[in-house]
Amino acid sequence: MDYSKQIQDIAAKLFADGKIDVFVGYRMNSFDDNQIPVVITDPKEVAELVFTEKSVFNLTNYLKADHTRNKRVGLVVKGCDSRSLNLLLTESQVKREKLYIIGIACEGVVDDKGQKMQNCVECIVPDAVVFDEMLGTPKGIRDYIVNADIIELAGKGLVERREYFEQIFENCIRCNACRHSCPLCYCAKCCIDQETATIYNGSNTSSSAFHALMTWSLHLAGRCVDCRNCEKACPSHLPLHLLHKQNEKVIYDNFQNHLAGVEEGDRGAFYKYSLKDPDDFIL
Amino acid sequence: MARVGVFVCFCGANIADFVDVPTVVEEAKKIREVKFAIDYKYMCSDPGQQMIRDAIVQHRLTSIVVAACSPRMHEKTFRKALSDAGMNPYLLEVANIREHSSWVHQKDKKAATDKAGDLVRMAVAKSIANEQLHEISVPVTKRALVIGGGIAGIQAALDIADARIPVTLVERSPSIGGRMAQLDETFPTLDCSQCILTPKMVDVASHPYIELIPYSEVIELDGFVGNYKAKIRKKASYVNFKSCTGCGACWQKCPVKVPNEYNMGIDKRKAIYTPFPQAVPNKPVIDAEHCTYLLKGKCGICAKVCEKGSIDYTMQDEIIEREIGAVVVATGYGMWDAKPYEEYGVGRYKDIINSLEFERMVSSNGPTGGVPMRPSDGKIPKTVVFIKCVGSRDKAKGIEFCSKICCMYTAKHAILLHHKVHDSRAYIFYMDIRAAGKGYEEFVNRAQVETGAVYLRGRVSKIYQKGDKLMVRGEDAQIGQEVEVEADLVVLATAVIPDKGNPALARLLGISYDKYGYLSEAHPKLRPVETAKAGIFLAGCTQAPKDIPETVAQASACAAKVCGLFAGDTMKKDPMVSTVSREFCSGCQNCVKVCPYQAIVTEDIPLGHGSKEMRTVAKINEGVCQGCGSCVAICRSMAINLAGFTDPQIINEIVAI
Numbered sequence: 001m002d003y004s005k006q007i008q009d010i011a012a013k014l015f016a017d018g019k020i021d022v023f024v025g026y027r028m029n030s031f032d033d034n035q036i037p038v039v040i041t042d043p044k045e046v047a048e049l050v051f052t053e054k055s056v057f058n059l060t061n062y063l064k065a066d067h068t069r070n071k072r073v074g075l076v077v078k079g080c081d082s083r084s085l086n087l088l089l090t091e092s093q094v095k096r097e098k099l100y101i102i103g104i105a106c107e108g109v110v111d112d113k114g115q116k117m118q119n120c121v122e123c124i125v126p127d128a129v130v131f132d133e134m135l136g137t138p139k140g141i142r143d144y145i146v147n148a149d150i151i152e153l154a155g156k157g158l159v160e161r162r163e164y165f166e167q168i169f170e171n172c173i174r175c176n177a178c179r180h181s182c183p184l185c186y187c188a189k190c191c192i193d194q195e196t197a198t199i200y201n202g203s204n205t206s207s208s209a210f211h212a213l214m215t216w217s218l219h220l221a222g223r224c225v226d227c228r229n230c231e232k233a234c235p236s237h238l239p240l241h242l243l244h245k246q247n248e249k250v251i252y253d254n255f256q257n258h259l260a261g262v263e264e265g266d267r268g269a270f271y272k273y274s275l276k277d278p279d280d281f282i283l
Numbered sequence: 284m285a286r287v288g289v290f291v292c293f294c295g296a297n298i299a300d301f302v303d304v305p306t307v308v309e310e311a312k313k314i315r316e317v318k319f320a321i322d323y324k325y326m327c328s329d330p331g332q333q334m335i336r337d338a339i340v341q342h343r344l345t346s347i348v349v350a351a352c353s354p355r356m357h358e359k360t361f362r363k364a365l366s367d368a369g370m371n372p373y374l375l376e377v378a379n380i381r382e383h384s385s386w387v388h389q390k391d392k393k394a395a396t397d398k399a400g401d402l403v404r405m406a407v408a409k410s411i412a413n414e415q416l417h418e419i420s421v422p423v424t425k426r427a428l429v430i431g432g433g434i435a436g437i438q439a440a441l442d443i444a445d446a447r448i449p450v451t452l453v454e455r456s457p458s459i460g461g462r463m464a465q466l467d468e469t470f471p472t473l474d475c476s477q478c479i480l481t482p483k484m485v486d487v488a489s490h491p492y493i494e495l496i497p498y499s500e501v502i503e504l505d506g507f508v509g510n511y512k513a514k515i516r517k518k519a520s521y522v523n524f525k526s527c528t529g530c531g532a533c534w535q536k537c538p539v540k541v542p543n544e545y546n547m548g549i550d551k552r553k554a555i556y557t558p559f560p561q562a563v564p565n566k567p568v569i570d571a572e573h574c575t576y577l578l579k580g581k582c583g584i585c586a587k588v589c590e591k592g593s594i595d596y597t598m599q600d601e602i603i604e605r606e607i608g609a610v611v612v613a614t615g616y617g618m619w620d621a622k623p624y625e626e627y628g629v630g631r632y633k634d635i636i637n638s639l640e641f642e643r644m645v646s647s648n649g650p651t652g653g654v655p656m657r658p659s660d661g662k663i664p665k666t667v668v669f670i671k672c673v674g675s676r677d678k679a680k681g682i683e684f685c686s687k688i689c690c691m692y693t694a695k696h697a698i699l700l701h702h703k704v705h706d707s708r709a710y711i712f713y714m715d716i717r718a719a720g721k722g723y724e725e726f727v728n729r730a731q732v733e734t735g736a737v738y739l740r741g742r743v744s745k746i747y748q749k750g751d752k753l754m755v756r757g758e759d760a761q762i763g764q765e766v767e768v769e770a771d772l773v774v775l776a777t778a779v780i781p782d783k784g785n786p787a788l789a790r791l792l793g794i795s796y797d798k799y800g801y802l803s804e805a806h807p808k809l810r811p812v813e814t815a816k817a818g819i820f821l822a823g824c825t826q827a828p829k830d831i832p833e834t835v836a837q838a839s840a841c842a843a844k845v846c847g848l849f850a851g852d853t854m855k856k857d858p859m860v861s862t863v864s865r866e867f868c869s870g871c872q873n874c875v876k877v878c879p880y881q882a883i884v885t886e887d888i889p890l891g892h893g894s895k896e897m898r899t900v901a902k903i904n905e906g907v908c909q910g911c912g913s914c915v916a917i918c919r920s921m922a923i924n925l926a927g928f929t930d931p932q933i934i935n936e937i938v939a940i
Contacts, residue, residue: 069890069896070896091871091872091873092870092871092872092899093869093870093871186869187867187869187919187920188866188867188868188869188920188922189866189867189920190920191919191920191921194867194921196921196929196930196931196934197921197930199934219919267873267876270917271873271876271877271917
């Protein structure tokens with residue numbers, strides 16, 4: 001999977017036609033063979049753009065930054081990235097007419113060690129669902145796979161599960177990198193930082209981290225697209241995907257196989273009302 | 284430092300029997316912020332309220348907790364006590380230790396007492412974070428919209444207009460009058476329906492405060508109580524009402540014949556028509572579905588014969604917008620289709636009609652000139668069987684409810700039949716006779732004694748044809764035998780059902796309706812005229828089946844409600860509404876989606892101070908917001924707070940237990 005040349009050509013043409021002000025893509029890291037996101041405003045820098053199986057980050061995160069706000073943006077999205085883009089569009093964070101989207105029919109990306117990412121192994125929607133131009137051959141929607149760690153987690157009792165997460169979150173240093181790296185965390189001031197939200201305040205005690213991360217995961221429940229930007233950003237290497245994948249499974253089972261952002265106009269499972277929604281929680 | 288006063292009520296034995304009230308007081312005294320705590324037999328009584336007022340002054344209290352019954356009962360009472368003592372009434376918290384504790388834990392006094400203590404602790408903690416709130420003033424547009432021009436709509440419009448409040452009356456058909464205009468005589472006094480109705484119709488047309496928009500429908504309602512905006516689609520009548528004199532030349536010459544709705548389809552009307560001679564406005568309209576000219580472009584006879592040149596085939600539907608403050612819904616009723624009663628042969632035998640068809644036949648301006656006739660051969664029927672409860676009170680085939688008016692109008696029909704055909708006899712199959720009302724029982728007796736109507740208690744099991752007669756087989760439960768009546772005509776008192784358009788209208792107005800399609804009142808006993816949406820009221824059969832006196836009474840009640848609403852230039856509203864912190868709002872608009880009252884809109888504000896770039900944030904319309912809190916729950920940014928239920932208040936409550 002190498003679309004570097006195509007993307008360079010498209011970006012150059014977009015700049016030449018005056019269709020975009022900035023282009024968000026990937027370039028090679030200066031000191032190793034990994035890639036980092038790059039925001040290009042100068043057409044001369046187009047040659048730096050690359051796209052291979054090392055293009056791991058979800059670039060829609062950069063749409064909430066100041067240098068892309070209210071600008072015409074060209075953007076590369078994989079399947080998962082495009083789903084978060086769909087949510088950003090419905091949640092009025094970006095305007096479709098300001099975007100030129102290069103969709104990728106993704107074959108999966110790899111981690112630092114060259115191994116295929118776990119979320120790519122389990123990937124359900126590899127093709128970009130919203131795009132102006134598609135690169136690669138679309139593969140269609142795949143079956144929903146539940147990984148062993150989620151099955152193990154679901155098998156635990158409530159108390160056990162809580163203890164498990166409390167233990168994991170003990171290593172959280174409350175740096176909020178997960179939040180900053182998440183494309184769907186765009187609030188002007190996160191509820192966790194608000195003065196009135198006393199339960200999250202204080203230091204990086206495990207209790208405050210537990211509440212903060214639980215709240216965060218619930219705010220992403222039914223919206224998380226499993227891009228794993230958060231996990232890549234976490235300096236403590238916390239298995240944050242466990243929270244999200246667990247929620248995703250519960251929602252997939254209970255909300256008519258809902259997958260966040262796959263359909264245009266999707267706001268997440270909790271914002272969609274259907275007569276078929278289960279109401280077995282009503283006594 | 285907060286100084287909280289706690290007042291625990293015995294509620295006679297209601298609370299004290301199951302909750303140890305003095306213990307609750309002692310528990311309350313242990314809370315640091317509680318500076319005064321006391322119990323009393325009835326806190327809501329005047330001496331009880333006086334205790335609160337005195338304590339506020341004596342102990343310089345900053346917030347009050349009353350542990351008593353549900354806030355729905357006496358929150359207002361205690362708020363008033365606070366404001367009488369010079370305190371902001373919203374510094375009150377009610378701990379509901381009756382419904383939430385004593386009534387539900389009657390078997391365990393200790394548990395009930397403990398829970399009451401917890402509830403008091405929560406209320407105290409919440410009250411510490413209470414803020415002074417002030418009632419919201421909302422301006423009022425003093426114009427009422429009445430939907431439906433039957434007797435309910437007419438009465439409501441007249442009563443409101445008589446209070447010098449402008450009214451817009453919207454009627455779907457070409458003339459006002461509704462069902463009552465179709466009736467012959469009315470029970471229990473047998474005065475002529477038209478004679479008592481038409482003066483009111485004329486009043487509506489000539490009233491300076493009533494704007495009558497016939498042949499039109501409400502298609503949109505936006506806004507909130509006191510400030511609604513209605514869109515009304517005026518259907519093209521193809522007749523210029525200004526120049527038309529109502530001479531009738533057009534409909535006399537019109538060659539197209541269409542079943543006449545006014546006469547329940549018994550005879551025909553023309554494609555250009557006035558529904559009935561006393562119609563208001565007395566101007567014809569062209570039925571676009573049947574007019575040959577409008578369909579095929581040929582004919583044009585009405586235009587040729589019209590001396591005033593009032594026919595305008597190019598007329599288009601018109602959208603009229605009105606700003607209004609209140610709505611009265613009076614869409615009336617329809618008749619249930621008795622098709623499911625196959626054993627009666629409904630649809631197979633021509634001589635089975637429903638009561639409204641019979642009503643038209645015996646009506647002097649009806650299709651048969653006031654003489655009942657068999658639809659099959661036009662003969663005058665001598666033996667008429669009336670069957671009550673066809674569809675009503677029948678869970679299996681029809682509808683569960685009682686249509687209420689059929690007992691009375693069937694008695695009336697028996698009397699009318701006797702008046703029109705002297706040698707006739709009425710047989711009435713009934714389940715019960717429900718004649719509760721002034722003069723109603725006497726009226727039924729009159730039908731039985733004067734006209735010799737035979738009342739047979741029992742259901743009809745079968746109707747079949749024998750020669751030109753209909754054999755009605757049923758049971759007379761009083762003698763326990765099967766009876767068979769050889770009838771010339773069978774009249775079914777079919778169930779009264781709500782107007783078919785009710786669900787759509789309810790959705791359009793944002794009010795609720797029940798499983799039958801009747802619009803729902805706010806409270807079945809204490810608020811039978813209001814809907815759950817402030818400023819929208821119900822009159823007549825749109826809410827439930829009812830007779831004319833009740834309908835008129837309800838219509839007048841609506842008028843009183845509207846006048847009360849419009850009494851001041853502004854309306855007062857509880858301050859428990861949501862507010863958006865703009866700096867926290869991320870503009871995701873999920874709140875806009877979940878708001879059931881359409882109270883949230885968006886606005887663009889500068890990105891930063893003096894910035895030219897804009898960002899979108901939510902904005903709540905205080906007038907519409909009902910304080911349900913859906914937006915608060917959905918807001919991830921915690922940018923929305925509900926006054927009286929702010930995050931610090933709720934968190935305090937949780938922390939207290």
